[in-house]
Amino acid sequence: MALDHVVDSMISFNLLVLYLQACDCNSEGSLDSQCDLYTGICECKPGVGGDKCESCLPQFYNFTSDGCVECDCDITGSVDNICHNVTGQCNCKVSGNYGH
Secondary structure, eight states: OHHHHHHHHHHHHHHHHHHHHHHOOOTTTEEEEEEOTTTOOEEEOTTEETTTTOEEOTTEEEEETTEEEEOOOOTTTEEEEEEOTTTOOEEESSTTOEEO
């Protein structure tokens, strides 16, 4: 019986190691290196998305180790509140114009 307990413990340990290796959470965008045991999805910093926390969510930009910044598009002059994911530039209602 004692040997069965050791074997079960070794199997559990090996599964834990595989689980931690499989997460592969983005170190810049995730809160930590662990992911959900069942889904494999990492917990992301504010404004960050993706299963591994690898990019800004829509309506956010400027991916850094602090997360992403929310777009600040002027609703009266912008098509929507979706900005460029790197620069933060908004799409203006007047064709060809860009701004914040």
